[in-house]
Amino acid sequence: MYRYNTNDKQLLAERTNQFKNQTLRYLAGELEEEEFRPLRLQNGLYIQRQAPMLRIAVPYGLVSSDQLRALASISRRYDRGYVHVSTRQNFQLNWPSVESIPDILGELARVDMHCIQTSGNCIRNTTTDQFAGVAFDEVEDPRPYCELIRQWSTLHPEFAFLPRKFKIAVCGSVNDRAAIYAHDVGLALHHRDDGQVGVKVLVGGGLGRTPVIGSVLEESLPVRHLITYLEAVLRVYNQLGRRDNKYKARIKILVRAMGVDQFRTAVHREWEGLKDGPSTLDDRALIGAKDHFSAMPYESIDSTASQLALDEQRDPIFQRWLKNNTHDHKQAGYRAVTLVLKAHGQAPGDISADQLDVIASLADEYSFGELRNTHHQNMVLADVQERRLYSLWRDLQKIGLAGANAGHLTDMICCPGGDFCGLANARSIPVSQAINERFDDIDYLYDLGPIELNISGCMNACGHHHIGHIGILGVDKKGQEFFQVSLGGKQADNPSIGKILGPSFSAEEIPNVVDTILATYVALRHDDELFIETCHRVGIEPFKESVYATRDH
Amino acid sequence: MQPVIIDGQVAKDFWLSAIEEQSPPETGRIATLAQWQLDTCLPAVILQTDDNPETLFDHLEQLALIAVHFPDMNDGRGFSMGRALREAGFKGELRATGRYIRDQLQYLKRCGFNAFSLPRGTTPAAALESLNEINIHYQAAHDLTEPLFKPLG
């Protein structure tokens, strides 16, 4: 992973000190509330319902074991001994006090961590595939490009006060695991006919109250232009994006108002002056960035032998875990492993300090001391030898992180909702827990196959409900919490926005509603047809009929 | 008279702000864009954040001062205006005025502003300090032609 050099360290030290002074000035009454607000947001600090929330950046989801240990220690001393993995691959602390923020930031900086641009109307932490660099279907490793974007966007003087937040996602594989169609800018790396790396540029995707699938801005931009082109896109957005209404301020609204062709023309006009300028990525810059992500010191392994060894492990529970939670790897004899953070009785994505400590040691022991956070609110050990999987699985069982449900119904995405978030209409976590408890028959879950269930506590859609196969959205009806259910959303490979089933339900009704939806699928599915495929083939009507027919009102 | 900061120093303001009714303004005053458009020989003009800086592009050599007025600290358009004017070749005084705070001064400077009216509630000393809070920058901007991600050598 990228290791900080003296420049990075100096920048972070100066920035940490700057924000410390800003916080002190605020606490001393020298900075007004509305002046401090954008400053603290740009440093990941929310003041919300219960307590402040501090969002810690994990650049494109990569984190080291030392960083995890520091985080565990911080969460014990300044918080309640756990952290939360967000859908943008960051960590969140839910209970720090404002006064302790400068100290927390100081401790984070010691392990090269920070909260820069994890919130606010600026360019946010860039996200990518959790299997970047190891994925079997990878065309080009996205991490060097993510790192270049990180550097370019960090404390960018021109784009710190955009009309609204700006999120970039990068994918370098055949299958998109970074939801690039649901971002302000989505970038897909590929190899061009001329042998160069190309970037397909999507713009104006996003969820929130107006869900939009991104439009193609460039089919294949030579990668050396990546930064100058992004600069042009941001400049057009910064100048023309709406600032009068925060619900209409995202770039998707601008792109829709102008039309993508006219937007492209504006970008090209701006780009003319920037193209081939100093921020052009010459070989020096590209090789320099790639050097940080050279291959791990893998052993060369006879994969047939290590496969056989795995097959010999007869434990059916292990075999399930192996099938669901481990993933094909570029390197023969290795697999990537998903740790599902969706245990019963806890909020999806939460992980305790004790678990973090153990995971850090496991990363050291099994996976070159690195981990990744995923946009599904899980964690990944990316480089585990096949022959050591059984022993890893046993170790994970001891800390309750061997759940074999990766990619299945109960491996949900769920935003913090009304338990923590000041914007919420409804409490999403209890709904996720009720579903988790109701569907704990793992054989049934396997029979259902892969299903993505996403829950958001309000229209802001942090839980990505629009692109869940089953989406659940908290709504407010005369001060009461209700939930709207949608079906058929899809994040990648012909992405689509889910269709709303009909009138909303109370929290208590949701497990039954989900049950009926699943039963309907089982009754209608063709051989080997996935849930999402059945949804798209039969449409929403059969589901609607069965759900509202069985509803006792 | 309010002090201004020019090129990293506290200075006396040579310019008076525009008076709307007056047309054309007397010497030493900064013209509004509308006034300037009536007489493009005027040496100083102030832009609002919804004005298009390209309006001035053909006259940058005659202009001694361009000011950009920030109506609100969250209105970030002025940052891009600064860069656009510098990239178009403006060499004169580029001044920020209005409601930004001292914590934004260094960003403004990096976008090409070399002059600032003093932000509300800030001492000149504090403002000067804010101009140089961070000394390492990753990206190219007005003050730095080579980005850090292009290692030398």
Ligand code: SF4
């Ligand atoms: S979706 Fe709404 S409730 Fe959930 S975290 Fe986002 S803003 Fe809060």
